[in-house]
Amino acid sequence: MMADHWLASLPPVQGCLFCHSEGAVSVEAGRSRLARGGGLPVIRCSHCGAVAELDALPERAEWRIRYRKVNQADRYYYVAQQFGGGEWFDRAAALQISTNGYVQRQRVRQTATGDLSWLAPLTLDPLPLFISQNEVTWLELRGVTLARLASQTWILRSGQSEIIDSGKLYVTSLKLHLLGQRRDWPIAWADVSGSSYDAGAWQIGVEGGDQPRALIAQRASNEMDPQLIVTVIEHLRQR
Numbered sequence: 001m002m003a004d005h006w007l008a009s010l011p012p013v014q015g016c017l018f019c020h021s022e023g024a025v026s027v028e029a030g031r032s033r034l035a036r037g038g039g040l041p042v043i044r045c046s047h048c049g050a051v052a053e054l055d056a057l058p059e060r061a062e063w064r065i066r067y068r069k070v071n072q073a074d075r076y077y078y079v080a081q082q083f084g085g086g087e088w089f090d091r092a093a094a095l096q097i098s099t100n101g102y103v104q105r106q107r108v109r110q111t112a113t114g115d116l117s118w119l120a121p122l123t124l125d126p127l128p129l130f131i132s133q134n135e136v137t138w139l140e141l142r143g144v145t146l147a148r149l150a151s152q153t154w155i156l157r158s159g160q161s162e163i164i165d166s167g168k169l170y171v172t173s174l175k176l177h178l179l180g181q182r183r184d185w186p187i188a189w190a191d192v193s194g195s196s197y198d199a200g201a202w203q204i205g206v207e208g209g210d211q212p213r214a215l216i217a218q219r220a221s222n223e224m225d226p227q228l229i230v231t232v233i234e235h236l237r238q239r
């Protein structure tokens with residue numbers, strides 16, 4: 001009984017680390033540790049459906065968690081990336097991911113409703129010539145490629161594309177601007193035709209050529225995640 005009470009007091013049981021609902025997590029006591037498949041307590045969130053094993057003992061202050069099932073909905077993009085790989089996370093790492101995931105979700109929600117107050121405009125010094133004094137620079141993204149997309153109708157291998165240029169992308173209140181290795185590529189918002197992202201990359205469609213083009217970048221660990229980048233760009237494009 002003592003152990004059950006202690007288990008119920010742990011952060012992953014008090015509130016779901018994945019979706020942050022409180023009072024939605026139930027604990028299934030583990031079977032014998034000798035049983036096949038381990039005997040660790042399993043926690044389930046009735047709100048998001050996340051299922052995790054909790055490795056914790058009252059004698060130890062530490063605990064660790066491993067998710068067996070996560071919710072892949074867009075709003076859980078960040079936490080699903082982090083927690084969805086089937087690894088163990090110790091207390092400090094799990095709480096940090098959970099906090100970061102909460103912040104990321106709030107930012108995506110805010111941005112989608114037109115609120116960029118969480119994002120400080122960049123101060124560029126010197127100001128590049130292609131950015132005017134009254135233009136607000138929101139993002140500076142490295143390693144962005146401009147590619148001509150292969151038409152699916154005549155190339156069977158998907159994802160095959162021809163690189164036109166690559167460099168640093170500036171996202172401003174007035175336009176996108178790729179500072180390429182070959183040349184500058186100003187892209188008006190009117191020529192941005194759509195966007196997509198997955199776990200490891202984002203893509204922005206560019207019109208105004210004889211063939212479809214796109215700005216493409218891999219996820220960079222020192223930059224914001226693909227979902228947030230695309231959400232910011234979509235908000236600027238649509239306003």
Ligand SMILES: [Zn+2]
Binds near residue numbers: 018019021046049
């Ligand atoms: Zn949950």
